[in-house]
Amino acid sequence: MQDTMAVPLDAETKVAERPGDHQAELRLWLRLLTCTNLIETEIRRRLREEFNVTLPRFDLMAQLDKNPSGMTLGELSSRMMVSNGNVTGLVERLLAQGLLDRRPSPNDRRAQLVSLSSDGRRAFRSMARTHENWVAEIFAELGPGEIDDMMRLLAKAKTSTAKAVANRDAAQ
Amino acid sequence: MQDTMAVPLDAETKVAERPGDHQAELRLWLRLLTCTNLIETEIRRRLREEFNVTLPRFDLMAQLDKNPSGMTLGELSSRMMVSNGNVTGLVERLLAQGLLDRRPSPNDRRAQLVSLSSDGRRAFRSMARTHENWVAEIFAELGPGEIDDMMRLLAKAKTSTAKAVANRDAAQ
DNA sequence: TCGAGATATTTTAAGCTTAAAGTATTTTGC
DNA sequence: GCAAAATACTTTAAGCTTAAAATATCTCGA
Numbered sequence: 001m002q003d004t005m006a007v008p009l010d011a012e013t014k015v016a017e018r019p020g021d022h023q024a025e026l027r028l029w030l031r032l033l034t035c036t037n038l039i040e041t042e043i044r045r046r047l048r049e050e051f052n053v054t055l056p057r058f059d060l061m062a063q064l065d066k067n068p069s070g071m072t073l074g075e076l077s078s079r080m081m082v083s084n085g086n087v088t089g090l091v092e093r094l095l096a097q098g099l100l101d102r103r104p105s106p107n108d109r110r111a112q113l114v115s116l117s118s119d120g121r122r123a124f125r126s127m128a129r130t131h132e133n134w135v136a137e138i139f140a141e142l143g144p145g146e147i148d149d150m151m152r153l154l155a156k157a158k159t160s161t162a163k164a165v166a167n168r169d170a171a172q
Numbered sequence: 173m174q175d176t177m178a179v180p181l182d183a184e185t186k187v188a189e190r191p192g193d194h195q196a197e198l199r200l201w202l203r204l205l206t207c208t209n210l211i212e213t214e215i216r217r218r219l220r221e222e223f224n225v226t227l228p229r230f231d232l233m234a235q236l237d238k239n240p241s242g243m244t245l246g247e248l249s250s251r252m253m254v255s256n257g258n259v260t261g262l263v264e265r266l267l268a269q270g271l272l273d274r275r276p277s278p279n280d281r282r283a284q285l286v287s288l289s290s291d292g293r294r295a296f297r298s299m300a301r302t303h304e305n306w307v308a309e310i311f312a313e314l315g316p317g318e319i320d321d322m323m324r325l326l327a328k329a330k331t332s333t334a335k336a337v338a339n340r341d342a343a344q
Numbered sequence: 345t346c347g348a349g350a351t352a353t354t355t356t357a358a359g360c361t362t363a364a365a366g367t368a369t370t371t372t373g374c
Numbered sequence: 375g376c377a378a379a380a381t382a383c384t385t386t387a388a389g390c391t392t393a394a395a396a397t398a399t400c401t402c403g404a
Contacts, residue, residue, distance in 0.1 A: 022308035024319050028326075029211065029307045035326045036208040037253070038333050039201065044392095046340070056360065074382055081209070083362055088384060093359085110369045110382040135201045136194035137339070141332035142325070147196050150325045153318060154200075154207045160313035161210050167309070168218070216362095228390065246352055255392055260354060265389085282352040282399045 032157075039138055046134055051127050056082075058131070060090050061099065061116060061124040070113035072105060099123060204329075211310055218306055223299050228254075230303070232262050233271065233288060233296040242285035244277060271295060 044055050063079050064071060071079075077087045091114055094100045099120030105111035116124060139147065216227045235251050236243060243251075249259045263286055266272045271292030277283035288296060311319065 022304045024316065025308045025311045026304055028311060028314075028319050028323060031323060031326045031330075032208055033212065034253075035330050035333070036204055038330060038337075040205065042333065042337055042340070054359075072382075073384095077383095081206075082360095084383060085363085085385075086361055089360080105382095108370070108382075110367095112383085132194045132198055134336070136197045138333050138336045139197040139200060139329065141328060141335070142197075142200075144196065146325060146328065147200050149321060150329075151200055151203060153314070153322045153325070154203045156313060156318065157311065157322075158203075158207045158210060161207070161214065161310050163313070164306070164310045165210075165214055168214070226389075244352075245354095249353095254390095256353060257355075257393085258391055261390075277352095280352075280400075282397095284353085 042138065043131070043134060047127070047131070050130065051123075053123075053127065056080075056086075056090055057094055057099075058124075058127060060087070060094065061120060062128065064100070064114065064116045065121065065124050065128070068115065070103070070115035072111045072113060074111065076114070094120070214310065215303070215306060219299070219303070222302065223295075225295075225299065228252075228258075228262055229266055229271075230296075230299060232259070232266065233292060234300070236272070236286065236288045237293065237296050237300070240287065242275070242287035244283045244285060246283070248286070266292070 040055070047053050047055060047058055059080060060076060063076055067075075073084065073087045073091060076091075077084045080087070091100060091102075095102060095114075099117055100114050101117045101120075102112055102114050105113050142150070212227070219225050219227060219230055231252055232248060235248055239247075245256065245259045245263060248263075249256045252259070263272060263274075267274060267286075271289055272286050273289045273292075274284055274286050277285050314322070
């Protein structure tokens with residue numbers, strides 16, 4: 001029978017061949033999204049309540065902490081996977097708070113380099129230590145083996161998604 | 173030695189006792205967030221490009237499709253896990269598009285019932301079928317066993333998070 | 345029944361986010 | 375060199391999101 005033949009189909013073909021019957025994947029996506037949102041909401045709430053900071057600002061500061069020599073807005077944009085215009089606004093607000101320093105790029109008059117100010121670095125280091133403990137608390141019930149399993153499964157989901165994105169891009 | 177004693181500590185205590193050394197959890201959270209955002213961005217893009225609809229509007233319509241007799245804004249708000257004010261705006265925009273019907277609640281003059289209009293239902297059914305195939309394509313490289321594993325791990329992460337949230341709430 | 349508290353919703357102010365268009369500068373190919 | 379293309383960034387308009395305050399209505403107990 002057609003249905004039981006071991007024809008090697010690529011993932012895209014498999015999906016196209018069997019419309020309907022994707023409940024398992026749909027439930028997985030729903031659960032993945034719900035779970036991630038649950039954690040993200042809690043972390044946003046704690047950052048706001050304990051440090052009066054937003055998650056995007058925290059993330060931007062984390063990038064700068066890893067790059068002490070400074071980054072351009074374009075580098076921040078691609079590392080954070082957000083638009084250029086988004087970074088423009090975030091940097092403005094962090095500069096206004098005195099958490100960032102800004103200087104012109106020595107090579108390129110279009111670009112500017114931003115880095116953590118000493119206040120910014122001090123604030124970030126303190127937040128990061130606490131943040132790490134929050135995350136550990138949130139995942140406390142997962143054992144080391146389960147963490148490894150999840151890392152592996154997420155890596156696979158990521159490459160699977162990348163292929164779907166590539167398929168879509170190829171089809172215009 | 174203290175470090176090797178098999179003292180039964182609950183998750184919260186374990187975290188508090190060993191500040192630092194939570195790299196594995198931190199990397200897991202980063203990967204979970206990145207992977208979910210990758211998928212979410214792709215789905216948002218396809219919804220916009222193929223159907224000119226946003227993810228929040230699609231989600232709201234999905235709730236109404238599951239509840240054909242209509243829902244109050246408050247029910248929508250709690251099912252979607254977003255604020256009341258958020259739902260007010262989404263419903264306004266969907267009404268303006270002619271995708272929703274609205275009527276006063278028969279019991280409660282404060283509340284209103286919204287449901288999909290016939291246009292809305294037709295549009296949603298069409299989008300939902302395609303959306304299901306997108307999700308299947310995105311997770312195509314995961315086998316049934318891997319989907320089950322991930323479902324189980326996410327469920328565990330969810331209960332673990334719920335406990336962390338409860339801990340935090342208990343501490344004010 | 346009356347008033348206090350609860351509930352359903354809206355409004356407001358602030359911030360995040362994007363796509364698209366615009367500006368300034370640099371790079372590239374001839 | 376110089377024009378065209380690429381790049382770095384900003385601006386704009388639109389939408390999403392929240393917390394907090396405000397409004398309207400309902401419920402419940404004395």
